[in-house]
Structures are given as C-alpha cells and as structure tokens.
Amino acid sequence: MRDESSGLIKSTTYQKKVMPSLSIHILSIALCLSSGFQQGYIASVLNQPYAQIEQFINSSWIERTGHPISDSTLHLLWSLLNVCFPIATIFGQFLAGWMCSQFGRKHTALIASFLYIPGALLCAAAKWCFPAFELLFVGRIIWSLANGVNTVNATVWIVECAPPQIRGRMAAMQEFFMALGSLLTQAVGVPFSTDELWPYNFLPNCAVVVVSMVMFSWVAESPQFIMEKYNDVDRARKALAQYHGVSEDDPSVESEIRICEQSIGKNKEKKKTAGGIESEHSGMEIMFMPWRAKDQTSRLIRYCAWVGVMVKIAYVFTGARSLRGYSTFILYTLSHFTYSQATWLSFATGLLRLPFTLVPVFLVDRLGRRPLIIVSMLVSFVSILVMIIAININGELKYATFIGLTVLLLVNTCGIGSVSRFYAAELVPRNLLLSSVSTLTMFEALTKIGVEFAFYPTANVIGAQSLLLFLIPTGVFTVMCYLMCPETSRMTVNEVLNNVAAKKKMDVVFPM
Numbered sequence: 001m002r003d004e005s006s007g008l009i010k011s012t013t014y015q016k017k018v019m020p021s022l023s024i025h026i027l028s029i030a031l032c033l034s035s036g037f038q039q040g041y042i043a044s045v046l047n048q049p050y051a052q053i054e055q056f057i058n059s060s061w062i063e064r065t066g067h068p069i070s071d072s073t074l075h076l077l078w079s080l081l082n083v084c085f086p087i088a089t090i091f092g093q094f095l096a097g098w099m100c101s102q103f104g105r106k107h108t109a110l111i112a113s114f115l116y117i118p119g120a121l122l123c124a125a126a127k128w129c130f131p132a133f134e135l136l137f138v139g140r141i142i143w144s145l146a147n148g149v150n151t152v153n154a155t156v157w158i159v160e161c162a163p164p165q166i167r168g169r170m171a172a173m174q175e176f177f178m179a180l181g182s183l184l185t186q187a188v189g190v191p192f193s194t195d196e197l198w199p200y201n202f203l204p205n206c207a208v209v210v211v212s213m214v215m216f217s218w219v220a221e222s223p224q225f226i227m228e229k230y231n232d233v234d235r236a237r238k239a240l241a242q243y244h245g246v247s248e249d250d251p252s253v254e255s256e257i258r259i260c261e262q263s264i265g266k267n268k269e270k271k272k273t274a275g276g277i278e279s280e281h282s283g284m285e286i287m288f289m290p291w292r293a294k295d296q297t298s299r300l301i302r303y304c305a306w307v308g309v310m311v312k313i314a315y316v317f318t319g320a321r322s323l324r325g326y327s328t329f330i331l332y333t334l335s336h337f338t339y340s341q342a343t344w345l346s347f348a349t350g351l352l353r354l355p356f357t358l359v360p361v362f363l364v365d366r367l368g369r370r371p372l373i374i375v376s377m378l379v380s381f382v383s384i385l386v387m388i389i390a391i392n393i394n395g396e397l398k399y400a401t402f403i404g405l406t407v408l409l410l411v412n413t414c415g416i417g418s419v420s421r422f423y424a425a426e427l428v429p430r431n432l433l434l435s436s437v438s439t440l441t442m443f444e445a446l447t448k449i450g451v452e453f454a455f456y457p458t459a460n461v462i463g464a465q466s467l468l469l470f471l472i473p474t475g476v477f478t479v480m481c482y483l484m485c486p487e488t489s490r491m492t493v494n495e496v497l498n499n500v501a502a503k504k505k506m507d508v509v510f511p512m
Contacts, residue, residue, distance in 0.1 A: 020169075020170070021242065021243060021244060021245025022245075023219060023220065023242040023245070024161065024162055024163075024166075024170060024243045024244070024245070026215055026218055027157070027219045027243065028158060028162075028170045028173055029173070029177075029215060030109070030212050030216050030219065031109070031150075031153075031154040031158055031174075032154075032173050032176070032177035033177060033208055033209075033211060033212035033215070034109055034112070034150045034154065034212045034216075035147070035150045035151050035153075035154035035174060035177075036154075036173070036175065036176070036178040036181070036421075037177040037178065037181035037208060037212075038143075038146075038147045038209075039151065039178050039181065040177070040178035040179060040180065040181030040182035040183075040185075041181035041184065041185055041205050041208075042085050042140070042143055042144060042147060043085065043182065043321065043324060043325045044181070044182040044186060044324060044325055044350070045123075045185045045189075045201055045202060045205075046082060046325065047185070047186065047189065047324075047325055047326065047327060047328050047329075047346060048186060048189030048190070048193045048201075048328050048343050048346060048347075049189055049192065049193040049194075049198040050078070050328060050329060051193075051332075051339065052193055052194060052195050052198045053081075053136070053198060054074055054078055055195065056126075056127065056133060056195070056198070057069070057074065057077060057078075057133045057136075058074060059130075059131070060130060060132070060133040061131075061133075063130070064131055071460075072457075075456060075457045075460055076457060078456060079452070079453050079456045079457055080137075080453070081136060081137060081140065082325060082452055082453075082456065083448075083449050083452050083453045084137055084140045084141050084144060085140060085144040085147075086144070086445045086446075086448040086449045086452065087141075087445075087449055088140070088141045088142075088143075088144035088145040088148065089144050089147060089148035089151070089445045090148065090442050090446065091145055091148065092112075092144065092146060092149040092150075092151070092152075093149070093151065093152050093442055093445065095145070095149055096148065096149040096150075096151075096152035096153055097152070099111070099112075099149060099153075100152070100156060100225070101228075104221050104222065104225045104229065105153055105156065105157040105160075105221060105222040106216060106219065106220075106221045106222070108150075108153050109153055109154075109157075109212075109216050110216055110217075111149075112147075112150045112153070113146070113150065113209055113212055113213050113216070114146075114209075114213065115142055115143070115145065115146035116143055116146050116147075116205065116206075116209045117206050117209055118139070118142060119139045119140065119141075119142035119144075119146065120139065120143060120202045120203065120205050120206055121139070121202075121203075121206070122135050122138050122139030123136055123139035123140060123143070123199070123202040124139075124199035124200070124202040124203055125139075125199075126139070126199070127198065127199040128199065139202075148445070154174065155421065155422055155425050156222075156425070158170050158422070159422065159426070160222045160223065161222060161223065161239075161240070161243040162243065163243075163252060164490065164491065164492055165365070165490060166365065168360075168364040168365045168369070168422065168488075169361055169362070169364060172360040172361045172364045172418045172419075172421075172422075173361055174421050174422075175357045175360060175413055175414075175417055175418035175421065176354070176357035176358055176361060178357070179350065179353040179357045179413060180354060180357075181205075181208075182324065183347075183350040183353065183354055184204060184205075185201060186343075186347040186350040186351075187347060188200065188204055189201055189343065189346075189347070190343055190344065193343060220238070220239035220242055220243070221239060222239070223236035223237070223243075223256065223260055224236075226239060227257075227260040227261065233257065233261075236257060236260060237253055237257055240253045240256050240257065244256075286298045286302050286305075287301075287302055287305050287306075296506050296507060296508050299506070300497060300500060300501050300504070300506055300508050301429065301497070303500065304427035304428060304496070304500055305424070305428050307424075307427060307484050307485060308423060308424025308425075308426075308427045308428070309424065309443050309444075310477070310480060310481070311373060311416065311419070311420050311423050311424065311481065311485065312420050312424060312443065312444035312447075313444060313447045314373075314377065314416065314473075314474075314477035314478075314480070314481060315412065315417055315420040315444075316444060316447045316448050316451055317447070317451065317469075317470055317473035317474055317477060318376075318377065318380040318408070318416065318417075318470060318474050319380070319384060319408065319451075319469075319470030319474070320380065320408055320409050320412035320413075320417055321417070321448065322448070322451055322452050322455055322470075323405060323408065323470075324409055325452070326455065326456060326459075327345075327346045327405060328342045328343055329456070329459070330387075330401070330405060331346060331398075331401070331402060331405070333459075334391050334401070334459065334463055334464065335390070335398040335402070336394075336398055337398060337402075345402055349402075349406045349409055352406060352410060353409055353410060353413050356410045356413045356414045357413050357414065357418070359413075359414035360372060360414050360415070360418040360419065363414075364418065364419065364489070365489050365490060367489075368487045368488075368489040369423055369426075369487060369488050369489055370485050370486070370487045372414070372415045372416065372419050373415060373416045373419055373423075373481050373485055374478065374481055374482050374485070375411075375415060376411045376412055376414070376416045376417070377415075377416060377474060377477060377478040377481055378478055379407065379408075379411040379415075380408055380411060380412060380416075380474050381471065381474045381475055381478060383404045383405070383407045383408035383411070384404070384408060384467055384470050384471045384474060385471060386400060386401075386403070386404035387400075387401050387404035387405060387464070387467055388464045388465070388467045388468070388471065389464075391463060391464035392463075392464045420444075423488065426488040426491075426493060427486075427488065427493070427496060427497075428493065429493055429494075429497070429510075451469065451470075454469065455469060486499055486500050486503075487499075494510035497510050498510050
C-alpha cells in the first residue's frame, strides 16, 4: 500500500497476526544453537583462562627451546590465536554458498555442526599433548570454519522459511543464544581457569552440538532449495506450510512459492533479473562493478547491499564483539581489579547480557530495526568514552570502567549487535540472498580480523588510548547509520527496496 503523502510503501503484512509454528520454533532454536551459541562460545572461551593459556604456551616454548618466549611475541601469538576465529570464519562463509547449493540447508547444517566436535576436542587435547600448543590453533580453526558455514546458512535458512511478520523475532534469537554460549564459557571458566583445568572449558560445547544435530533431523529442508534442486512444488509447499503453521492452500504459502519460482526463473534466464525487475547484470556485477552496472535497478540494489555491509562493520567498531572476548584482560590488566574479581565481574556481565538479549526478540518487529541501531550506537560512543577516562585515572575509577564495559555490551546485545545479524539479508532480493550474505559477512569478518589483531598488542603498550580504535569510528558510523539506514520491519524485501527508491527519487518499482 502506498502512502500518497510520502510516496513510501506501507507494509500490510502486520494486519494478519501470525503465531509461530512448532516447526519454525524448532528450526530457529537449532540454528541458534549451531550458529549464535557457537559464535558466543568460540569468542569467549579464551577470555577467562587467558593467563593460564598464555603460561601454557610459554611453558611449551621453554620445553622446546630452553628459554622463555618474549612478551611481545607471546602477545602476538595470543592475538593470532584469537583472530583464528574470524580468519577461518571467512573461509567458512565462502564455503557456505557452495555447500548450501550442493547439499541443501539441512545437510549443510549437519555437516558443519559435526565439525564442532573435533574442533573443541583438539583445543582441549593441546594441554594433554604438551608441548603441542599448536593444537589450540588447529582446533580453533576447524571450529571457526564450521561456524562460518553455519552463520551464513542460518541467516539464509530463516529468511527463506520464516513469515515476514515474525522474521525479525526469529532471527533476533541468535543474539540470545550467543549470550548463552558466552555465559556458559564464563560460568565454566570461573572454576576451570587454573593451570590444570583450563582444557575443560572447551568440552561442554560438545553436548550442545549433539542436541542441535538431533533437532535438525526433525525439520524440513528449505523450500527454496527444494525448488532449486528438485523443482518439486508440492514438497516445497508442504515445507512452507509446516514452517508458517498454516494449510498448504493458504495465500501466504502460495505467495512464497511464487517468489521461489521467480527466483529460479531468474537464475535460468539468459537476461539476469533481480526481484522481478530485469537487469543486464549478475549479482556480483551489481555489487562490485558500478562502472558496468549503472542502470537504476543495479544502483538501488547495490546501495542497499552496501548499507547492510556498513551496519555489520559499524557493529564491529563499537568494540562490543572484541571487548567481550577481552573483558577479563580489560578489568584485570587495564583497570587493576584482582584476577579473581576480574573473572567474577566478567561472569556477572555475561549473566546480565542474557535477559537483555530478549529485548530485540520482543521489540525488533515493534520498534523497528532503525531505532535499535541508532540508539545503541549513540550509547556505545558514550560508554567507550567513559572507559577511556576511567582507565586513564589509574584505577581510581575502576568500577566506572566496569560499568562502561557492561553498558557497552548490554546495549549492543539489544541493539545493533542483534539487528546486524539479519538486517543485510532484508535489503537484497531473494535471488541474490545466498551469494550476497556469503559475501557481505566476509567484509564483517575482515574488519573483525584487523580490529581484534590490533587491539590486544596495542592495549598492552598504550592502555586506554587503544580504545580510540573504537570511539572514533563509532562516532562516524552513528551519523552514517542515521542518514542511510532504511526501516525493514514487517516488510518484504521488495517493499523495502521501493521505499528506498522513493526516498532517493529513483524511477524503480519492484513488484509487490
């Protein structure tokens, strides 16, 4: 429906109340356990026992060479161990596109989830195979590679199957499970952060993996893949009906089937299309070759795709993701809490994050994506500034550092941290979804590698000033998000694209 006064498209999907089905709940929880939970676990598992693992690496070095490793080299190795996560994730995200196309969403999830088990076991085995500290790197790489695959798969699968009215709520559950994974590692880390017990921090994850794999065995394959691989309309319709919790002849099912059919037709046509609008260019040309794809349709799709990239990168530069993994270091080394206090306060922050992750689950479709993004960015800027000031006062305001860190993590949990997981997928046409999500998440991972690799060694040298790495970009991205981010709540992709086209005064209309 078009608002004549503004020229914008208003979504009518909210008029029909949708109750999530059992199938979409099972799918959402399984995807969260295999993606968000694992991401939180991998990111935080090194946080509390960091001093013990650094000592283990040093002891291994002495065992082999007869002399201790230098502090600068040890800090570099520790940074490399941490950035194994985003580096391997990039390769997993590239691999995800091929796996999803070849094996389907369901089998991709099962294969990637299985890889978590040897990854975790190898990390734990490093201690028991002393002095083979390299097993920490090998295990973390396998674990992170699998998480990269599941991150893309989870985003694509839920967008393809969840009704638009509840899509944001289902996708926002990822942040809750990410906090849950982080909290579990911190809870285990309190008693197990000792020289002898630190390997046990890696093992509880294996039980969670088994649960997620059992849940995946109960859900249907993505209807999009069923149509692409088997061209079986009846099977795809049945899967959609299960996920939407309606009968097979429901109009919402028929509408989604048409979208699937159009997407498949576009991929087969000699002339490339996007969302029903003809274009002479492929998805990769649209996104990365502006000198070639200069038509208005291509420009609109490219603009929206890169806005999605910007939001992902903006989240990285809030520091919430990096500082969550270094919270014990910030509280112990930079703020001068005792090590015991630092581990407990880190655990307390993780505990507080859990209920905050439920905020977007209930409000992301009511308040909208845009307010959550902008407000959380503003609060992040203030929180980082407070941390810099408090740390520079040499421990006299150390609790202000703790408060600033906690607020930073909590506001991102219920703001941009949650929304960025699925926002980019709501800005591109269905036929470009899989390739674009794989590509866009790569830019986020590359940014994360640079930020996380730089922060720890820099913080050991210059202290609080290292947080300027987050403060300045957060200020810039706050302004950019305010000026550029469209609202996507309760809208189909075509409705979002039409609204953006109207605001930018572009002569493009996507079919509704």
